[in-house]
Amino acid sequence: MKTLCADLGGTRLKLAAVENGVVLENEVTPIDTNAGMERVLENLTVRCRAMMSRHAGEWKGLGVAFPGILDEAARHVIYCSGKYAGADKIDLPKWASESLGLEMKLINDARAAIIGEINYGSATGETDAVMLILGTGIGTAAVCQGKVYRGKHGMAGLLGGHFSIDFDNGRKCICGGTGCLEAYAGTWALKELAEDKSYDFQRLERDYLAGDEKAKMLFGIQAKALGAGAVSLIHAFDAETVIFSGGGSRFAALLEAAEAYVYEHVWTPWGKVKFIVAQHPEDSVVLGLHSLFVHHVC
Ligand SMILES: [Zn+2]
Numbered sequence: 001m002k003t004l005c006a007d008l009g010g011t012r013l014k015l016a017a018v019e020n021g022v023v024l025e026n027e028v029t030p031i032d033t034n035a036g037m038e039r040v041l042e043n044l045t046v047r048c049r050a051m052m053s054r055h056a057g058e059w060k061g062l063g064v065a066f067p068g069i070l071d072e073a074a075r076h077v078i079y080c081s082g083k084y085a086g087a088d089k090i091d092l093p094k095w096a097s098e099s100l101g102l103e104m105k106l107i108n109d110a111r112a113a114i115i116g117e118i119n120y121g122s123a124t125g126e127t128d129a130v131m132l133i134l135g136t137g138i139g140t141a142a143v144c145q146g147k148v149y150r151g152k153h154g155m156a157g158l159l160g161g162h163f164s165i166d167f168d169n170g171r172k173c174i175c176g177g178t179g180c181l182e183a184y185a186g187t188w189a190l191k192e193l194a195e196d197k198s199y200d201f202q203r204l205e206r207d208y209l210a211g212d213e214k215a216k217m218l219f220g221i222q223a224k225a226l227g228a229g230a231v232s233l234i235h236a237f238d239a240e241t242v243i244f245s246g247g248g249s250r251f252a253a254l255l256e257a258a259e260a261y262v263y264e265h266v267w268t269p270w271g272k273v274k275f276i277v278a279q280h281p282e283d284s285v286v287l288g289l290h291s292l293f294v295h296h297v298c
Pocket residue numbers: 161162173174175176177178180182183
């Protein structure tokens with residue numbers, strides 16, 4: 001059973017052909033998200049048709065992951081923080097049906113990632129888990145008792161990056177809030193804290209391991225922020241498992257320090273929280289999209 005899986009990111013479009021949980025082909029191209037959703041769909045139509053022609057056989061559907069707030073049941077974009085202008089005005093299922101002859105399903109990208117890790121990745125079989133995706137921002141999602149948590153407005157579980165962890169002298173966040181987790185732990189915040197635009201998780205890891213004093217200070221802030229954020233997610237969603245993904249999850253010492261903070265501060269009389277690191281974070285979203293046509297955890 002084959003599906004097309006499109007992950008519309010902040011700066012790039014990832015398109016994959018997936019058959020029975022195996023990624024047959026993966027294509028990543030930069031996209032101008034400021035050009036508007038209609039232009040993005042023109043680009044996506046061409047790429048989908050080309051990929052379908054390269055793999056013979058029947059296609060079950062197209063899964064689309066979007067970095068915003070969605071009505072997933074209605075397959076409609078509600079809000080996407082200034083990018084993909086006009087996405088909320090477009091009938092996406094109609095576009096997919098008319099342009100590609102495919103049924104389309106739509107899901108938030110962090111939610112797709114946790115589903116992909118549970119159905120095909122490093123978190124197989126987990127039923128009560130939260131995910132933190134360490135990137136430009138901190139994306140989160142939650143699965144409770146085997147079901148992805150969505151909530152009345154489709155936002156439940158997604159805003160863990162905007163849990164406030166410092167209300168007194170908290171940093172201003174891009175969401176309008178104060179002291180949010182991602183205002184300390186996202187790479188946009190890391191650049192500000194370092195007063196250096198070249199700073200990211202790789203740079204932090206390199207400088208930290210070399211014993212650089214500024215990197216040690218930033219490491220301490222990030223580890224505590226991620227730990228405090230994870231504690232709040234565990235408490236909010238009664239999670240047994242924390243899954244780390246995204247570029248920052250490759251920094252093992254940072255995750256270990258965050259985990260130590262969690263064990264010191266979390267309240268879980270039922271037992272001990274388990275930590276999992278996504279082994280192939282680059283595939284988790286597309287495998288989650290594939291799951292929408294196959295699995296029950298979605
Ligand atoms: Zn925020």
